[in-house]
Amino acid sequence: MDFKFGEKEGKLRKEIREFAKKELPPNWLSVMFEEEHRDEDWEFAMSISKKLSEKGWLTMSWPEEYGGKGASLWEQLAYSEEASYWGIPGTTMGVGGVDWVGPSLMMFGTDELKKKHLPLIASGDADGVWCTGYSEPNAGSDFASIRTRAVRDGDEYVINGQKIWTSAAHRSRWCWLAVKTDIDAPKKHKGISVFAVDMKTEGITVRPLLNYVGYHIFNEVFFDDVRVPATNLVGEENRGWYQLMHSLGYERGSVAGRGYGYNKRILDELIMYCRENHLFDEPAIRNGLADLSIEIETQKMLAYETIYKMSKGGVPIYEPSRDKVFNDHILEHMAFIGTGILGGYAQIDPMNRKSRWSKLKGCIENLYWLFPGISLAAGTDEVELNIIGQYGLNLPKSY
């Protein structure tokens, strides 16, 4: 056992800290999900994406031939941790561009798709921003029940259907879209395919869905006779399920480091707030902060273990689910303890975080109102617990 990072990671961490201090406004504190909502925030995030790209960090995990740096998983982890801790926006290129669209294209895409899209994502330009179209009104946790269809017509596929909860669709140039190509497949997950769809194609309508706070994060996306070149099919027809299982692994692998960096920052902010406001005298607050430190330290080690398994060439099946459930638990707990610490000030609308009464730039209120949504994204806790039961404990399938 050895839980030390190497010199490379140490140097990278330092560079990222310097970058954050130089490029972000003074006392910057990121507020989760805000970058998709306001035009000015989105523009700022995209300007940072560009700079991250110039540094070679945006897609550092990718092989050099595709515009990456071939960074090790440990360097990636150090990057995700630091970027989240310092609240660097624009690290993802929409939802999935960096984390799974790119890597999936490398694994399953044609040379044409790779040549076209990988440099776009790696450049940090607006044309490399993706959204991900998985969920539908009747296919949430039961993803294989999607009904959006793609029917081959000469050199094209014609797509009809609807996606929902599509985050950042209103900011994206491309959609990583899962559809049914064979509705008669004996098992429903066998008829799924994945397409790269230009969001500017005729027949696509994006309708905003606001959350209860008023943020515009996700959308409904309607497909009405949308014609997509057959060359935009990713991998094999009807093999989409297997490809997605692969790329979901990438997504989940990235959650842990980011979650740890973000949570550590919020905890640090709370600690300083309590010190400045003499709240350390209150036993309930002392206990709350102690409990959060225990959980966040635990999260760190779980995240590192997952990355360790990946670094040894393993494909961790239940570990990312474990880490996600634990992150969701921390977010909830931190939201309760954090709003408890702010007391009356926790009532301020996070949309008005410039109010002179807003504390810690609204990040605590924001966490409180948004954690229910975050914990649903990319699989509910219940679905994740099923995965842990089935693959971590070898229990029978429970659904």
Add this chain to the structure above:
Amino acid sequence: MDFEFSEDQTMIIDSARKFLEKECPKEKVRELKEDEKGYDPDTWNKMVEMGWMGLIFPEEYEGTGMDFFDLMILMEEMGRNLLPGPFFSTVALCSLPILEFGSSDQKKEILPKIAYGEKIWTLALTETSATYEPSGVALQATLDGDYVLEGTKLFVPYANIADYMLVVARTSDKADPKEGITVFIVDAKSPGIKTEVIPTAAHDKQCEVIFDKVKVSKGNILGEPDNGWDIVEFIIQRASVLKSAEMLGGAQTALNMGNDYAKERVQFDKPIGSFQAIQHKLAKMLIDVEGLRFLVYEAAWKTSIGSQSALLNSIVKAKANEVFQRTCLESIKVHGAIGFTEELDLGLFFLRTKASEFALGDTGFHRERIAQELESYKPSFLS
């Protein structure tokens, strides 16, 4: 980064697991609960032969020169099997501080006898106030030619069979309760010592030890007079991690038992583990136990490379307290009524939870230490 055990460590795990399964079946654990001594001298001698007592002593003290991490692994295995006996009190509570703070004569005299299993040791620290805070040390040692010890220690593990004790006593009254504390090396057979086993639920031979004008010579001090709290602090931090490893082993067994039972037990024509109410409970137990595992490993690793952290050590013990208890309890619930019986081994683990939790500081004690660390630490974003 490396999350794998070395070859030597894998050997320790394999041989310990085999040995303990053979030497310490649950019938033995049950027998020893009722046994007056509370340990099996035969097993003890075999542990000596395996080199466990002096595992981390240098060779000059008849040890095998392994490190703290290796000792932690051994504790985890003992926890998996609930091995009763004075290993923890002798090795974790006494030999480590002697190795660290003992004079060269003391080490030469004491450590080889521990390595050969000839002497059993224990630590007499807590008193009727039942706290690990320095304010809890009230037993008086008065200098009168020799020192004279007067007072009562409580929850002293295996004092009933100990040959020697480290006794934490107050030698002078200062404004700061951490000052004026001295650690004495005391022959357990000294005149004036009266020992009585306390009836704990775990039957783990914790004792009340009364010191009635017990004479201790000035030479039998560990470290320096009046500066003994540093030694206690050292013991609390090292032994917390080792106790947490033992609790981790126990929690892992409790999880395994619940998981096995959920696959076997059929109701409504299905194994109960196929119901989400049960499966999700077990999945959450897995998250608890794996989280504890890597925390314990991190703390032990840091200690073994000389960068131990008081914050991390307290995080580990607080986590172990909660996870061991919760995992036993949830496993009992998975088992249903059979989990509530004397017949099932699980109860033996659950009966240890309160003793383990109290040992080296309960959750409140460690949370408070964490909070104190947080009050003074400097977050990275201010750097």
